[in-house]
Amino acid sequence: MEKLQIRGMSCQHCVASVKKALENVPGLSQVQVNLEAGEATFVNSGADRGKIREAISKIGFEPGE
Numbered sequence: 001m002e003k004l005q006i007r008g009m010s011c012q013h014c015v016a017s018v019k020k021a022l023e024n025v026p027g028l029s030q031v032q033v034n035l036e037a038g039e040a041t042f043v044n045s046g047a048d049r050g051k052i053r054e055a056i057s058k059i060g061f062e063p064g065e
C-alpha cells in the first residue's frame with residue numbers, strides 16, 4: 001500500500017470526491033480515504049506519483065509529497 005497525505009478535507013463529501021478522483025487514476029486500486037488522518041491509501045501498480053498528486057489538486061485539495 002502507498003500513502004498520500006491530503007489537506008483540505010472536511011467532511012464525507014470531500015472523502016468521496018477524493019476517493020473517486022483517485023479511483024480514476026489508471027493503475028490505482030483498493031483506494032481508501034481517511035478523513036481523521038487526512039490520508040489516502042491505495043495499491044499503485046505503475047501510476048506516476050505526480051499524476052496522483054495532480055488528480056487531488058485538480059479537485060481542490062492539497063496533496064502532500
Ligand SMILES: [Cu+2]
Nearest residue numbers: 010011013014
Ligand atoms: Cu467536505
